[in-house]
Amino acid sequence: MSDRHDVLFVMDPPETFDPRADSTYVMITEALRRGHRPFGTTIADLSLHGSEAIARVAPVGLVPGEPPRLVYVEEPRRRSLAEFGAVLMRKDPPVDQAYVAATWILDHAGTPVLNAPAGLRTLNEKLSILRFGDLVPRTFISRDSSELRSILEELGGRMIVKPVYGYGGREILLARADDPNLGSLLELATAEGTRWTVAQEYLPAAVEGDKRILMVEGEPIGAVLRVPAQGELRNNFHAGGRPALSDLDDRDRAICSAVGPMLRESGQFFVGLDVIGGHLTEINVTSPTGMQEINRLQGLTGDATMQARFWDALETRLRASVRA
Incomplete structure (x- = not known):
């Protein structure tokens, strides 16, 4: 055959x-x-x-x-x-x-x-990380602005908000307790209380970039650091982030070892994990990218x-x- x-x-x-x-x-x-x-x-x-x-x-x-x-x-x-x-x-x-x-x-x-x-239907890219509580930043979901204000206070006055079904860095916002536009920001994030929003602990390491780890059959095959543009919050390539050489450290490997079995069991063959400062922030199962950036930075051919x-x-x- x-x-x-x-x-x-x-x-x-x-x-x-x-x-x-x-x-x-x-x-x-x-x-x-x-x-x-x-x-x-x-x-x-x-x-x-x-x-x-x-x-x-x-x-x-x-x-x-x-x-x-x-x-x-x-x-x-x-x-x-x-x-x-x-x-x-x-x-x-x-x-x-x-x-x-x-x-x-x-x-x-x-x-x-x-x-x-x-698996594509059931593994929400923002929320499936919650299966791995000790590896992820503190994460909440709500569409109530007053509740989100309380969460912001609990998180020390800074948090990331992003739509549950967001992608490509779209509508990722930094909420600050001292921002006079906080009310408008939360109204925008929740579409005036009609849309579920992820509220996530702000990780200071985000200014250095987030690490995209490519997984095949539940095993890591490569990684690239996505560094935000000057003055930009988002690291995504589609949002202007630039690639930088990276490899896996012990914490990354622990994250991959924890997530890999779930990916195999759910039939998720090719996946991109996003890691900031040793914390798993997203599990990307819908058309993840990063192959070409890793190839170029590491000089991979054939x-x-x-x-x-x-x-x-x-x-x-x-x-x-x-x-x-």
Whole structure:
């Protein structure tokens, strides 16, 4: 039986990818390098026919250039998801109704889906950290401004507030007890009491950056420090953070060892952990990124890259699936 597989990426359109930054881009180029056949689809092109998951898909290829671009190389057609060796869910957030509905369809794929749809639904990236209380900063959730004021006092007059379903650094705010605009800030954060908001202990180490640790099959494969721009609170690359060389210390490894079993049990194949000052702040399961930054900073090429390690593990999965 052939070791080459058709693999489907549920993703944003390939023309939107940044060839120098997007992890999905190098996942696909590595698939091509290994002789696999990557296909793409969007969540809008997923459907159910009875209990059979169908998608309108097209093969993805490279157009020469500097850097090369990914494009669809044939017209799309409908195929059963069960025909693919694996389905990789790489749709960027938000986790909205359309995203959740897509995971329900993917439940019927009839082939391995990574990350597992049920886990994508249940592991909120801001709140799943609470399973690891001794490793995380003090964290609360509320949509009541008066309660959030009390929490702020309990946390010493400074805290981070962010939406439960936020992503990419959007709407992350620093609340201070002495801020005359505190009332307006809390109204904004809670959408005037209609939206759940995470309130988290402010960690002074955040000014030095947060560490993104990439995990495959519950094991760390690399890390990068995301350093905030001058005068900026947020570290996310999408919010202007810059990458800096980093590695794992003993505390990071303890965090990975604690979180890894949960990731494996919930079928979360590729995950990004965010760590600030030795505290786990988020568990990113929806299309985490950071591969290309780690490759560049560590000078990784060929079989040593982050995408190569990703595919080494995925090919092990594919071989096991074929034997089963």
